[in-house]
Amino acid sequence: MTDAQPDEHTAEHPVEHPAEHPVDELTRDAARAEVEALTTRILELRDAYYARDELLEDDATYDALVRRLELIEHAFPELQSQDSPTQTVGGRAETTLFAPVEHAERMLSLDNVFSADEFAEWAAKVERDANRPVAYLCELKIDGLALNLRYERGVLVTAATRGDGRVGEDVTQNVLQVAGIPTRLAADAVELPELVEVRGEVFIPKAAFDELNALQREAGEREFANPRNAASGSLRQKSEGKNAAQLARMQDRLSRLRMLVHGIGAWPNPPVAAQSEVYGLLERWGLPTSPYVEVHDSVEGAAGFIARYGADRHSVEHEIDGVVVKVDELELHDELGATSRAPRWAIAYKYPPEQVNTKLLDIVVSVGRTGRATPFAVMEKVRVAGSEVRQATLHNQDVVKLKGVLIGDTVVLRKAGDVIPEVLGPVVELRDGSEREFVMPTNCPECGTPLAPAKEGDIDLRCPNARSCPAQVRGRVEHIGSRGALDIEALGEVSAAALTQPLVPSIPPLETEAGLFALTIEQLLPIEVVVTDAETGLPKLEADGSARRRSPFRRNTTGAEKKRGLEGPQPSSAALTLLAELEKAKSKPLWRLLVSLNIRHVGPVAARALADWFGSLDAIRAASAEELAAVDGVGAIIAEAVQDWFAIDWHVEIVDRWADAGVQFSTPGHPGPGAADAAGGVLAGLTVVATGTLEGFTREGAQEAIIAAGGKAASGVSRKTDFVAAGPGAGSKLAKAEQLGVRIIDAAQFAILVSEGPDALPAPTE
Known part of the structure; x- marks a missing residue:
């Protein structure tokens, strides 16, 4: 197979890109500014979708942003960078939940078409380029989560999400609990390959989705927006820190998932000649394949398949959003080739929404x-x-x-x-005349501050009371507890609302996030909130018509406790867990703390770059805009946002009060700005690349261990690399290290290297 083997997530644009927005009047400076703004927004939307399972804009809005960026880059080619969203697959490799896994072969996306005419144009180009009759394999496009299963000599080694197409998240332990995925392939007449990657989609059937949301409602928790969100949220769970009840619910959610496979990667010469034969091989190996697959020897036949399921799309047991059409002949895959993002031999037909x-x-x-x-x-x-x-x-x-x-x-x-x-x-x-016009409020509905655009010409209105607006404080506190920030499970939507907008007391424990790490049990116990109905979102009422209240952080004293002399309300498990988690969060990595500060544009990628280079918040604050922008992965826009944030007095108050409460705004052992060049540490002057799964280290932990030892944690292998620490899942970096003759070490040797230095390593074997 070629490296153009796609997963079945589509790329962010159709095959054709009509020039909807003329750019011929843009100056070069204006074009550069718009490219930066568009890139920032597109990456925000991608990160929300792929990393947090959130959909902030609809497909049409997203597509318009990408098309606009493409048009400007076409008019100003010098502004197009290699890592532009127009040149990359949709997800990001950055992971804050699981260890990274490098795919042995890229997982690409698919281009989209949205009409019969667009599909016919694509097929005509395929047949023109092929210069021979073409058969088309048609299958339903599952609305799920792309997954890559890596088998070595028939044994499942890792299961990873797509990520950025090259590096995904290791979700092997959770995948082992998904029914139908074999841990060992069934041997048949075809000898099992040394290495093969099997691509497919994890999803939750519609019936199981409805049952899951019913359970969410009964528990008073937020329902999943759609089956894809439920599948992704269920698969991307960590078991660490969960109690018995939470683990049982996690197991239940994982047991509802299913997977269907649709392709092979990292197998140079499979003993088959057609994509349909690949599916037969996968089925003989014991892998689950879709029953909704047909091969047609004409464009008209493929179009008929598309029309048939478009008219009856909800008859299928899982959600679909279109049909994937692939050239069946594998030899043609190589001849037709691929772009940097998608193969030319496959297309996704997206159905119009109902x-x-x-x-x-x-x-x-x-x-x-x-x-x-x-x-x-x-x-x-x-x-x-x-x-x-x-x-x-x-x-x-x-x-x-x-x-x-x-x-x-x-x-x-x-x-x-x-x-x-x-x-x-x-x-x-x-209309019957009873309708009335909507009037946009002039004041913030949460705090009463007059609404205004952030800058002249903006359409959106904003509440400028960023410091004290309860809605903004609630949102920021919830963000602090999110997976991409400090990952505090007990600090979610409900806890954030209780801390910032309680019914009782009248003055909330948190008027800003500055007091978060100084919270005490005494502040939590008086809190009461309104009980809302999970179905309607409206307050539940008592018999007298008053709003029902509950106390999320306290419970009544039991009879046994009263016998032991305890009186009055006692802390609930939620209160004790929250305080314990906050205490642990005080020493979490610097990059996570940076994300939690809610600095505009500073997500996990930029935060890690800043933390790795400067090593402390004090060094970041002391740096000039030029020094911040010069850090790889930062740039001028983020540098300006960082400086603007620290120029506001109540932002500085957050940092000061967190520090007073014991939050550690520095990386232990970090030698200061420019760590790679700084002296000191057992790895001073050495460059180390960590790749694959290293036992005892997460990806972040491995990088931090290198930096703490005074070395440079590089992301790519070159002749300047001194060591490559490689574990299971290591891919192209391992191959390049072997090609360049760079010394390769395993996880046990890596632990010695970062703690004792290179002289403590055993001599390399021939």
């Missing part, structure tokens, strides 16, 4: 952690594209006017990309 009518009950305004005020449509519950919908974003007041909707209208609703609910417009002929 539309239904429902009643627009109200338009409410929500304020997020950045202060943006967003109108939301509140509707009568309706089922669309396989799930029930009650709310949809309306983006801003101009969008509300453009759509022409009135409160009380019957509106047309669809799911953009079959995922994000979108109100298309009103059914005007059904």
Whole structure:
């Protein structure tokens, strides 16, 4: 197989890119500024989708951003970098949850088409380039999570998410609990290869998804937005730190997952001639394959398959969002080749989203952690594209006017990309005169501060009361506990709301996040919050009509405890867990603390780059904009954002109070800015690359161990590399090290290297 073997996630653009936005009037400086802004936004959307399973924009909006970037780069080729979103696969390799795994062969995306005409144009180009008859394999496009199974001599070694196509997350332990995935391939007449990677999609069947959400409702927890979100969230769970009940729920969620495989990678010469024969081979090996696969020897036959399932898409037991069509002949795969992101021998036909009518009950305004005020449509519950919908974003007041909707209208609703609910417009002929116009509030609905655009010309309105607006404080506190920041399981949506917007006491324990690490049991016990209905989001009422209250951080004293002399309310397990987790978070890596500060544009990638280079928050604050921008992975936009953040007094108060509470804003043993060149440490002057899974170290832990020992933790192998520490899952870096003659060590030797230095290593064997 070639390295163009894709997973079945689509790339972010259709095959054709109409010039919707002329760029001929842009100056070079204006073009550069727009490229930077577009790149930042696209990466934010990608990170949210691939790393946090969040969908911040619909497909059409995302596609428009990518198309605009492509047009500017076409007009100004010198502005296109190798790591531009237009040149890379959608995900990122950066992982904060699991150890990294390098795929032996790239996992690419697929380009999209959205109409029969576009599909016919793609097929015509394929047949023109092939210059011979072409057969097409057609299969349903599963709306799931791409997974790569690595088998060595028939034994499952690792299971990894796609990541950026080259490096994914090691989810092997969780995958072992997914039914139908064999740990050992069934031997048959074809000898099992030394190494083979099997690609497929993990998903949750519709019936299991409905059952899971019913359990979420019963537990009073947030429901999953869609089956893909449920599948990804279930597979990307860590068992560490969970109690028995949480582990049982994790096991239950994993048991509901299924997988179907659709391709092979990292096998240079498979004993088959067609993609359909590959599927037969996978099935004989005992791997689960889709029953919805057909081979057609004409474009018309493939188009018929697309039309048939488009008309009956919900008859399938899992969610689909289209059809994947592949050239069946494997030899043609090599001849047709691939771009940097997608093969030319395959395409994804995306079905148009379904539309239904429902009643627009109200338009409410929500304020997020950045202060943006967003109108939301509140509707009568309706089922669309396989799930029930009650709310949809309306983006801003101009969008509300453009759509022409009135409160009380019957509106047309669809799911953009079959995922994000979108109100298309009103059914005007059904109006009865009772409808009323939406009026955007002039003040923040949470704190009363006048709303205003962040800068002249902005359409969005924001609450400028960033320090004290309860909605923004709640959002920032919730972000601090998120997986990408400090990863505090007890600090989620409910806890953040209780700490910042309780019913009791009148003054919340956290007026800003500055007091987070100084929280005490005494501050948590008085907290009471309103109990809301998971189905409607409305407060539950007592018999007298008052809002029902609950105390998330306290419980009543039991009879046995009273006998032991305990009186009054006692801390709940949630309260004790939160304080214990906060105490542990004080010594978490510097990059995680940087992310938790909510500095604009500073996500895990930029935070790690800053932490690795400077080693302490004091050094970052002391650096000039030029010094910050010069760090690989930072740049001018992030450098300016960092300096702007520290120029605000209440931001500095957060840092000071966290430090007073014991938060460690430095990497132990780090020699200071420019660690790779600084003296000191057993690895001073040495460059080390860590690749694959190293027992005893996470990816972050291995890098931090190298830096702490005074060495440079490099991401790529070159002639300047002194050591490559390689574990299971090591791929191209290991091969390059062997080619260049760089010394390769295992996990046990790596532990010796970072603690005692190179002289303590045993002599290399021939």
